[in-house]
Amino acid sequence: MAFIDLSKNEIQAKIVYYGPGRGGKTTNLLYVHESMSKQVCGKMVTIDTKGDRTLFFDFLPLNIGKVMHMTIRIQLYTVPGQVMYNATRKLVLRGVDGIVFVADSLKVQKNKNIESLQNLVENLSDEGLSVGQVPLVLQYNKRDLMESNIPLLPVAELESDLNEGLNVPFFEASAANGDGVYETLREISKRTVKSVIRKVGGQITC
Amino acid sequence: MSLILTKNDIGKLEEIISDQLLDSGAEHVVLTDLSGNLILERGSLEMEDIFSLAAVSAANFAATAEIARLIGEEDFALLYHKGGRRNVHFSRLAKDYLIITLFNDNVSLGLIRLKLGSAINEMSAVFGERKGAGPWRS
DSSP states (O other): OEEEETTTTEEEEEEEEEOSTTSSHHHHHHHHHHHSOTTTBOOOEEEEOTTSOEEEEEEEEEEEEEETTEEEEEEEEEOOOSGGGHHHHHHHHTTOOEEEEEEEOBGGGHHHHHHHHHHHHHHHHHTTOOTTTSOEEEEEEOGGGGGGTOOBOOHHHHIIIIITTTOOOEEEOBTTTTBTHHHHHHHHHHHHHHHHHHHHGGGGGO | OEEEEOHHHHHHHHHHIIIIIITTTOSEEEEEETTSOEEEEEESSOOTTHHHHHHHHHHHHHHHHHHHHHTTOSOOSEEEEEOSSOEEEEEEETTTEEEEEEEOTTSOHHHHHHHHHHHHHHHHHHHHHHHHHSBTBO
16 A cells, blocks of 8 residues: 655555565565665665574665655565465565566476465455556566576576466566666566556645 | 545644654654555654664564454554563554554553543544545545
8 A cells, every 4th residue: 555645745655575485585675775875775674584584574665766746765575485474475465566576587496486476366366456456577586597507497488487467577687696686676666656656646736 | 555645634643643642751653554654753762764663563563463363353453562761552543554652661551552542533533534535545
């Protein structure tokens, strides 16, 4: 649920990074946090287990500038990818305004990607939303592992598995070294802000 | 779903927070929605990580609502954490909002709870007006 504060001319929106466990959702946020100026990006909060796997969520607030005289604040969240944490994923999805689905390009993760996307569709449905109603961008992460001769899913196969019915923008990425991270963030931010402005439309002028 | 508050709405909410809670000794009051968006904050503390506080508080509240359901309750209307120097009280406001009140040991929990009761009634009226006024949700 976006919040629009007309006393400060500010829009706050929530973007959630979704996807299978160990896919690189937290790494995306860490890269943004480490590479952005502290004036733009706030403190990153991580609630994880001792094994560094996200237990509840990661959170990173960003101030991304102005659109139509409104300051845009984006709150980035990740969800825990492991199957057993579905209740937590549902909590984090509450009030979502935009989603990045981070797919793992490892060949062995093919089914996990498909299951996670299906899980996203089901959880959105429980919130009364369809996947077509929420801005969505796909990120095919870990593409750099191709150089290490680790078997990866070709992009065409990832597209066929995940994006055939959706036809949303996708980005090849390597979150660990930052490739594709900002391209993904830029696209989802643009789509999310457009969607929020379209929904509230003329009401912002009051 | 989006929430839009005008300058006038924010002014009314700030006035209620000042009159009911800050004047009674609360150090800082933060109003958020249950998605973790910060709506407003008032008080004497320098809160650098206010957006993180809003996000984690909303998540904390949502997580305890799951505990409530496990024991047969719909949710808990309030939460209280006692610290060494500072305490924090969370109250749900209407269905979708959360009031986070920070206070020290110079103020009793009972007074904070009493004042929060009045504040919630007055704030609910402000949110209720917005609900009927049009630019409230989409």
